Amino acid sequence: MDWWLLFEITVAGIGTGGLYALTGLAFVLIYKATKVVNIAIGEMLMISAYIFFALSAGMGLPIWLAIPGALLVSGAFGALVERSIIRPMLGEAPISSFMVTVGLASILVGLVELIWTADQQRLPEFLPNKHIQIGQAFISPKIFYGFWIAVLLIGGVLLLFRFWRGGVALQATASDQAAAYSVGINVPRVFALSWVAAATIAGVAGIVVGSIGGISSVMGVFGLSVLVVVIFGGLDSVLGALVGGVIVGVIESLTGFYIGGEYKLLATFSLLVLILLVRPYGLFGKHDIERL
Amino acid sequence: MRIGSAKQSYAADAALFDSRTQQAWLVLLMLALVAFPFLAGEYWLYLACLVAINIVSTMGLNILTGYTGLVSLGQAAFMGLGAYTVAILQARLGTPMLVNLLAAGVVAMVAGVLVGLPSLRVKGLYLAIATIAAGVITHFIFGHFSQLTGGSSGITVAPAQVFGIDLDSSFRLYWVIVPLTGLMLVGAANLFRTRIGRAFIAIRDRDISAAVLGIPLLPYKLLSFAIASFYAGVAGGLFAYFFRAVTPESFPLLMSIFFLAAVIVGGMGSVLGSVLGAVFMTMVPEVLKLIVSALPAALVGENATLVLSPVRTIVFGLMIVLFLIFEPHGLAEIWRRTRRLFHLWPFRT
Numbered sequence: 001m002d003w004w005l006l007f008e009i010t011v012a013g014i015g016t017g018g019l020y021a022l023t024g025l026a027f028v029l030i031y032k033a034t035k036v037v038n039i040a041i042g043e044m045l046m047i048s049a050y051i052f053f054a055l056s057a058g059m060g061l062p063i064w065l066a067i068p069g070a071l072l073v074s075g076a077f078g079a080l081v082e083r084s085i086i087r088p089m090l091g092e093a094p095i096s097s098f099m100v101t102v103g104l105a106s107i108l109v110g111l112v113e114l115i116w117t118a119d120q121q122r123l124p125e126f127l128p129n130k131h132i133q134i135g136q137a138f139i140s141p142k143i144f145y146g147f148w149i150a151v152l153l154i155g156g157v158l159l160l161f162r163f164w165r166g167g168v169a170l171q172a173t174a175s176d177q178a179a180a181y182s183v184g185i186n187v188p189r190v191f192a193l194s195w196v197a198a199a200t201i202a203g204v205a206g207i208v209v210g211s212i213g214g215i216s217s218v219m220g221v222f223g224l225s226v227l228v229v230v231i232f233g234g235l236d237s238v239l240g241a242l243v244g245g246v247i248v249g250v251i252e253s254l255t256g257f258y259i260g261g262e263y264k265l266l267a268t269f270s271l272l273v274l275i276l277l278v279r280p281y282g283l284f285g286k287h288d289i290e291r292l
Numbered sequence: 293m294r295i296g297s298a299k300q301s302y303a304a305d306a307a308l309f310d311s312r313t314q315q316a317w318l319v320l321l322m323l324a325l326v327a328f329p330f331l332a333g334e335y336w337l338y339l340a341c342l343v344a345i346n347i348v349s350t351m352g353l354n355i356l357t358g359y360t361g362l363v364s365l366g367q368a369a370f371m372g373l374g375a376y377t378v379a380i381l382q383a384r385l386g387t388p389m390l391v392n393l394l395a396a397g398v399v400a401m402v403a404g405v406l407v408g409l410p411s412l413r414v415k416g417l418y419l420a421i422a423t424i425a426a427g428v429i430t431h432f433i434f435g436h437f438s439q440l441t442g443g444s445s446g447i448t449v450a451p452a453q454v455f456g457i458d459l460d461s462s463f464r465l466y467w468v469i470v471p472l473t474g475l476m477l478v479g480a481a482n483l484f485r486t487r488i489g490r491a492f493i494a495i496r497d498r499d500i501s502a503a504v505l506g507i508p509l510l511p512y513k514l515l516s517f518a519i520a521s522f523y524a525g526v527a528g529g530l531f532a533y534f535f536r537a538v539t540p541e542s543f544p545l546l547m548s549i550f551f552l553a554a555v556i557v558g559g560m561g562s563v564l565g566s567v568l569g570a571v572f573m574t575m576v577p578e579v580l581k582l583i584v585s586a587l588p589a590a591l592v593g594e595n596a597t598l599v600l601s602p603v604r605t606i607v608f609g610l611m612i613v614l615f616l617i618f619e620p621h622g623l624a625e626i627w628r629r630t631r632r633l634f635h636l637w638p639f640r641t
Contacts, residue, residue, distance in 0.1 A: 037417045088617045095363050098417050099556060100616050102365070106549055106609030113602035224428070227421050266432045269425040276410040276422050 008137035009257045010250055015143035017249020018150035023205045023222070024229040024241030025154055026198040032174035032236050033194035036086060036097045040105035041202060042223015044081075047108050048074040048203030049123065049210030049219065050116055056124050063126045071203045078199025082192050105220060112217045120216040127211060146208040153204055154242065157197075161238075166193055174236070224265070225252065228272045234285020243283060308481055329466050337462035343574045344466075344473040345530045350554040350570040351480050351563065352523025357552070358560035359484065360516040361496030366407060366423030367551040369430040370400040370521040372543035374528025379447040379538045380440060389452040389459075389468070393529040400525025401518045403430075408517030427545055434540035446539030449532050459533065469530055476523060481563045483519070492516050496561070546605065553612045559622030568623040573611070577604050 027041045038044075052070035055061050061069065085104065089097040127146070132139040161167035172180040173190045181187050209222055229248045233240020248268060255267040275282065299305040309315050329337055353367045374396035381392045407426040410419060434441050441447065451460040452468070459465050483489040491512050494502040503509050532538050550573060558569020577600075584600055615622055633640075 037420075039421075085613050085617065092620075094417060095361070095420075096616055096620065098363065098420065099552065100613055102549060102552060103609040103612030103616070106546070106612070107606050108609075110602045110605030110607075110609060113605065114599065117598070118602075224424065227424070231418065231421060262432070262436070265428050269428045272425050273410065273422060273429075276418060280410070280418055 004136040007135070008139065009253050011134070011137065011139055012143055013250035013253025014246055015139070015147040015249070016253060017246035018147035018154075019205050019209055019245075020226055020229045020249050021242045021245025022150040022154060023202055023226045024233065024245050025157060025238060026201040026205070027226060027230050028233075028236065028238055028241045029157075029170075029194050029198045029201070031230075032238075033170055034086070034191050035094060036089075036101065037094070037235070038101045038198075039098065039223070039227065040101040040108060040220075041198075041226055042220035043105040043108035044074075044078070044199055045202045045206035045209065045222060046112060046215070046217070046219040047077065048199070048206035049215045050112055051077075051203075052207045052210065053116070053121060053123055053215060057121075063124065067126075067207060070207060071200050074203030074206075075196045075200040078195040078197075079192055081199070082195035086195065087188070087191070105223075109217055109220060116217075118217045120214045122214050123207070123211045125211070140212075142208075142212045146212055149204065149208055153201065157201065158238070166190075170194060221265070225268050228268045230282075231272060232275055232282055234282030236286055237282065237284035240282050240284035306485060308478070308485075325470060329463050334462060337466055339574070339578065341462050341465055341469050341534055343571050344469045345527050345534060346551075346554065346574050347473050347567055347570040348476050348530065349524050349527035350551055350558065350573075351477060351566040352520040352527065353551045354555045354558070354560065354562070354566040354569075355480060355483070355492070355523065356516050356520035357555050358562065358565070359489070359496060360492040360513065361499075362408075362513060362516065363417065363420040363552075364423040364517075364520065365420055365545065365548045365552065366426035367520070367524050368543040368545065368547035369423075369427040370404055370524035371528030371531060371547070372430055372434060372538070372540075373403050373521075374400045374525030375532035375538045375542065376434060376441055376447070376528075377525070378529040378532040379449045382449050382452070382532075383447060389454055389533070392452075393472075393526050396529030396532075397522040397525040400521040400528065404517040404521025404524075405514050407521075408514045423548075424545070427543075427548060431540055431543070434538075434543075441540075444540060446537055446542070449536045449538065451536065452533045462534075465534060469534070472526070472530070476526065477563060477567065480523075480566075484563075488512070488515065493561070546608075549612075550608060553608050557611050557615050557622055559624030560620075562622070562624040564627060565622050565624035568627065572623060573608070576607055576611070580604055580607060 023041060023045060026044075027038060030036055030038045030041075048070055051073045052066055055069050055073075056063060056066035081104065085100050086097060089100055127142050129141050132141055132144045161171060169180070169185045169190050170193060172183070172185055173187055177187060180190070206219075209219070225248060226245075229244040230241055231244075232248060233242070233244030248271070251267055251271060252264045256264045259267075299310075304310065309318055328340065332340070349367060349371055352370075353364060356362050356364050377396040377399040378392045381387050381395055387395075403426070407423055408419075410422045434446075435444055451458045452465075453459065454468065457464065459468060484493065491502065491507045494505060494507055495509060495512060495516075499509060528543075531542075535542070554569035554573040555566065556569070557572055558567070559565025580603055581600060584603065619625060
């Protein structure tokens with residue numbers, strides 16, 4: 001057993017895990033505030049990566065302009081989605097809003113294939129590409145910096161939740177909607193806010209993921225792993241998304257190396273089935289799933 | 293409520309088709325279905341068979357999603373299991389078609405119960421995500437157990453034989469597929485007049501009340517999974533005989549979304565809805581094909597078929613979203629509304 005190799009693979013897994021955690025955070029944000037299970041999270045991530053692609057490679061904007069531009073468009077897109085297809089489903093059965101996001105995912109994949117074709121594209125390089133060396137382990141610079149971007153952003157979002165008025169309003173809405181209404185919080189606006197924030201966070205994740213592995217119309221598969229992450233951590237737990245992200249990242253990386261790349265998804269989903277059977281509310285989720 | 297349809301016996305009250313008009317239309321429909329293969333061309337027969345297969349699978353998913361309220365994104369996976377069962381049995385053992393189809397249903401049924409098992413602990417959306425896992429895992433099995441499944445190149449299926457006749461054209465398959473579809477539809481319609489079907493509906497409407505009424509939830513949910521997967525398995529078996537080849541890529545997640553869309557578009561919790569939804573959703577790509585080929589080349593670019601697949605994906609998604617927002621009860625409700633209009637004409641409801 002080569003311990004440095006194991007270390008290297010584990011660190012790569014943690015790096016990917018950071019991105020899972022980031023996307024998981026976006027998912028949890030929506031779920032906490034609006035109780036919508038957004039299966040289109042992977043596709044939202046994809047669309048942001050493509051917007052970045054269009055702005056930087058297509059329109060030739062410099063990177064420092066293209067990234068905020070792409071995030072702005074992603075945020076606006078989140079607002080549009082919330083207003084046009086999620087708002088009308090308010091008060092319907094949770095299954096209905098879930099299926100609306102299934103439809104949304106399908107629409108986004110189709111749009112991307114229509115505009116940019118299904119072929120894989122490369123995002124312009126913007127992360128430093130000098131290899132990082134810890135001891136004898138080499139770490140891909142993109143994953144390394146991607147991980148730190150994820151950590152910084154997650155930290156920022158958590159601070160915002162704690163100290164910003166909007167973030168506190170979001171927490172209030174998540175814990176009790178009726179009470180939030182009665183203390184004067186504009187709950188529909190909080191819903192919109194959560195979608196905008198989630199779309200923006202997913203946008204960052206999308207740009208980083210895209211710059212690591214290239215972008216294509218099947219990027220949404222990343223979202224499937226994120227679903228496993230959030231179920232692992234508990235649908236409504238931010239901490240769960242973070243821990244779950246890292247664990248799933250490491251598991252995928254280890255199976256990918258020691259067993260074979262095609263076993264990655266199998267490992268993730270076997271984990272999912274196991275968790276659903278043993279601990280369906282996840283590591284840190286609320287135990288309010290009825291056993292029916 | 294129709295006027296002048298007083299029932300004098302329980303049998304009359306419970307009949308599937310209770311009025312003369314309905315029976316007359318039914319006979320007409322059957323005559324049309326019998327005459328169809330002699331009048332229609334190869335392309336329309338192909339479509340008819342495809343529609344019939346999709347109807348079976350949609351009906352199955354509707355039992356699960358529409359009647360029992362359990363969302364599944366694994367219908368394509370169960371179809372795949374059925375298709376592979378048929379392909380393997382046909383290639384290895386050469387057992388007769390109906391036996392193969394039955395086996396396909398049973399294999400899918402067992403898988404369905406396994407996937408449904410998490411409903412012991414979770415419900416609703418968690419379960420939907422577990423069914424995605426079913427899709428991923430079956431795709432892996434199809435791709436990697438090459439000894440049995442032929443790996444990524446799949447299996448070619450020899451034409452089915454019934455009474456020594458090779459069922460190698462749409463025309464011949466039609467006579468097997470369509471009656472079988474009819475049988476399964478009648479079966480589904482009858483299911484909801486039994487205790488089991490009523491129990492499904494009770495669980496959908498309010499699971500706690502259902503449990504209070506003495507319906508053991510887990511067995512009934514598993515049963516619903518089993519029946520839905522059985523339908524999917526049979527549909528998959530027909531799929532294998534119809535396309536005569538199965539590969540791991542034949543049953544993508546998009547196909548599960550297709551069936552979910554068909555259920556929503558047709559109308560959740562309605563046998564008629566399953567039929568309408570499956571017909572509608574199968575015809576949409578064909579209509580799109582016509583539209584795209586009719587558009588001027590300057591608009592679609594040089595390669596029209598390249599545009600077709602993404603447009604289809606978009607339209608599937610749009611159908612789900614628009615129907616959920618504007619017509620949650622689907623085409624079946626539009627049908628009922630139209631019928632009511634004629635019943636009461638010239639008065640309005």
